[in-house]
Amino acid sequence: LGPLRSLAVRAGIEFGTAVSASHLDEDSVYRTLLSREFSSITPENEMKWESLGPEPGRYVWENADRIVAFARAHQQRIRGHTLVWHNQMPVWLKPDAFSPDELRKILQRHIQTVVGRYRGSIWQWDVVNEAFNEDGTFRDTLWYRAFGGPEYIAWAFRWAKEADPQALLFYNDYNLEFPSPKADAVLSFLARLKAEGVPIDGIGLQGHISLRYGFPHAQELLDHVRRFVDAGFYVAFTEVDVRMPLPRDNTKDLAQAQVYTQILSTCLALKGKCLSFSIWGFPDKYSWVPGFFPGEGAATPIADDYSPKPAWYQMGLLLYVA
Ligand code: G3I
Numbered sequence: 001l002g003p004l005r006s007l008a009v010r011a012g013i014e015f016g017t018a019v020s021a022s023h024l025d026e027d028s029v030y031r032t033l034l035s036r037e038f039s040s041i042t043p044e045n046e047m048k049w050e051s052l053g054p055e056p057g058r059y060v061w062e063n064a065d066r067i068v069a070f071a072r073a074h075q076q077r078i079r080g081h082t083l084v085w086h087n088q089m090p091v092w093l094k095p096d097a098f099s100p101d102e103l104r105k106i107l108q109r110h111i112q113t114v115v116g117r118y119r120g121s122i123w124q125w126d127v128v129n130e131a132f133n134e135d136g137t138f139r140d141t142l143w144y145r146a147f148g149g150p151e152y153i154a155w156a157f158r159w160a161k162e163a164d165p166q167a168l169l170f171y172n173d174y175n176l177e178f179p180s181p182k183a184d185a186v187l188s189f190l191a192r193l194k195a196e197g198v199p200i201d202g203i204g205l206q207g208h209i210s211l212r213y214g215f216p217h218a219q220e221l222l223d224h225v226r227r228f229v230d231a232g233f234y235v236a237f238t239e240v241d242v243r244m245p246l247p248r249d250n251t252k253d254l255a256q257a258q259v260y261t262q263i264l265s266t267c268l269a270l271k272g273k274c275l276s277f278s279i280w281g282f283p284d285k286y287s288w289v290p291g292f293f294p295g296e297g298a299a300t301p302i303a304d305d306y307s308p309k310p311a312w313y314q315m316g317l318l319l320y321v322a
Contacts, residue, residue: 004312005039007319012271014077015319016040016278018239021063023286024070029306033282035074040123040276042079042238043067044288050088052114056106059113068121077123079238079278082172083111084156085129086141095142103146108159115163124236124275126172126204127160128153134175136185150189154198161199168275172204172238177263178216179224191231202234202275207263210296211244211252215259222266229273237263239280242311243289243299252298257310260301261318268322 001007008015019041023030034041045051046063053059071078084107098106115125131153133139143152153171160169171190176183186203194200205225209215216224228235242259244252267274281287283302290297301311 001316001320004037004316004319007316007322008277009039011268011319011322013267013274014040014276014278016042016077016079016276018042018044018278018281019067019070020044020281020286021046021066024066030286033302033306035070035076038076040077040079040278041067041071042081042278044081044281045088047080047114048082048085048088049093049110050090053090053110055090056092059117061117064118068118072121077276078118078121079236079276080115080118080122080125080167081238082126082129083114083160084127084131084143084152086139086143087130089142093142095145100146100148103142104152104155107143107146107152107156111156111159112163115160115167119164120166122164122167124168124170124202124204125160125164126238127156127169129172130174131171132173132182132186134180134182136181153189154193154196157193157198157200168201168234169199170202170204170234170236170238171200172206174206174208174239176203176205177207177209177221177225177237179220183224187228187231190233194232200233202236203228204236204238206280207237207240208280209240209242209259209263210293211242211255211259212296215262218262218265221262222269225266225270225274229270235267235270235274236276236278237267237274238276238278240278241280241287241289241299243293243296246290246295246297248298253310256298257301257314260311261314264315264318268318
């Protein structure tokens with residue numbers, strides 16, 4: 001079939017993955033597959049605030065820089081991930097240690113610093129990550145409190161835009177792939193901000209799926225994702241993985257392949273508006289899933305020994321005929 005990255009680009013989308021700097025250093029098979037098969041990469045942890053900012057005002061760029069250099073060497077695009085999140089924050093960033101006014105300045109400076117450093121190198125930035133609850137209300141975070149409401153979201157996009165006018169700016173979240181109160185709330189809130197002139201280009205649909213739960217049928221998925229496009233946003237599938245109750249078997253591998261291809265074909269059907277389809281790392285042994293969902297795993301399309309699983313072959317076929 002040929003590398004998936006060239007099939008994807010020929011079909012009009014980018015094919016991406018999350019990448020970890022430590023695997024990049026230690027695992028040459030990983031490096032080979034990463035450069036050969038993917039046209040876009042997302043640092044899995046290395047651009048998060050916890051990783052970049054161990055102490056107030058001090059930034060550590062090495063790991064993120066290595067990923068950026070790898071991408072440049074292999075003509076890959078980069079999804080920057082992520083500027084504003086309630087998780088993986090540095091330990092010094094405690095609500096009690098700062099006034100709301102100081103926190104607002106800290107956030108502004110962080111965005112200016114990180115986006116400014118990588119100005120011109122980042123294709124899509126996940127500016128704000130996971131700001132909503134499942135019921136569609138705003139998540140109660142440090143930033144929500146510091147700004148006295150969701151205004152931090154608009155500010156984050158404005159500051160990011162100033163720091164790199166070329167980057168595409170995304171809001172990124174999970175459980176947006178199917179109809180839900182959260183998807184409705186995200187869409188109507190972002191559409192309102194966009195109408196007010198806030199520079200939001202796209203919505204990232206993470207795509208962390210479990211075979212334990214049902215998944216929408218193809219047409220339902222497409223109709224749902226089209227709503228974001230119709231509201232004037234680009235979309236990207238940003239963190240796709242499909243976990244299964246362990247152990248793996250053929251039936252589960254095939255069910256997994258079906259979910260992967262269904263999401264990929266949705267992106268292809270919306271090409272031009274769906275910019276990229278990214279998996280959240282590979283192979284299975286490097287996935288975040290087993291550490292977070294005991295009893296589940298095998299979530300990526302590449303097995304522990306680097307052999308491609310049915311999901312990989314079927315995605316290849318789909319891209320080939322696209
Ligand atoms: O770096 C430390 C290491 O020094 C320490 O020894 C080790 C011991 O636990 O932990 C290491 O940090 C871990 C980090 O990944 C780097 O590997 C953290 O414990 C672990 O919690 C962290 O997990 C990451 C998770 O986000 C945190 O929320 C996953 O790798 C990463 O895949 C995951 O990614 C998120 C996206 O950013 C946003 N969407 C959901 C997605 C999955 O949770």
